[in-house]
Amino acid sequence: MLQLMVAVLAGLLVAAAVIGWAARRAGPEPGPWDSSTNSARPGPAQPTPIGWASCGLGLATVAAVAIATVFRPRGVLSEAEGAARQFDPQSFYLVAFGTGIAALVTAVRAVRRGDRRWPAWCGLVCGALSVGGWVGAIVFILFHPY
Numbered sequence: 001m002l003q004l005m006v007a008v009l010a011g012l013l014v015a016a017a018v019i020g021w022a023a024r025r026a027g028p029e030p031g032p033w034d035s036s037t038n039s040a041r042p043g044p045a046q047p048t049p050i051g052w053a054s055c056g057l058g059l060a061t062v063a064a065v066a067i068a069t070v071f072r073p074r075g076v077l078s079e080a081e082g083a084a085r086q087f088d089p090q091s092f093y094l095v096a097f098g099t100g101i102a103a104l105v106t107a108v109r110a111v112r113r114g115d116r117r118w119p120a121w122c123g124l125v126c127g128a129l130s131v132g133g134w135v136g137a138i139v140f141i142l143f144h145p146y
Contacts, residue, residue, distance in 0.1 A: 048110060101127070
């Protein structure tokens, strides 16, 4: 449980750092309403840095899940065999959870700022699938313990 809390906090910290970096790089945030034409402002013509960051975090989430799945031990290992392994694929699932939270938070921020391009949606979908899978697993374990 402690590892899960550390993953959540790390994901939120990475999201805050990425949002801060992208906000400094992109400049001031435009308002959603243009008073001169009395209409809503269109989104940016190009993907924003925060949209690209959410896409990168989402793809890092997918890569971490793929690595953990490929290198997952087959069968049941004894305690000595488990201790002798130098590579622990379970830690990649926690990395995927942290990057999934970061991707979801940054993608929501990008979409709310008006970035409707594919990098923001890619980060949103990858982050939502990762976080949704974890939340579903946690709820299932709570109601159906071993």
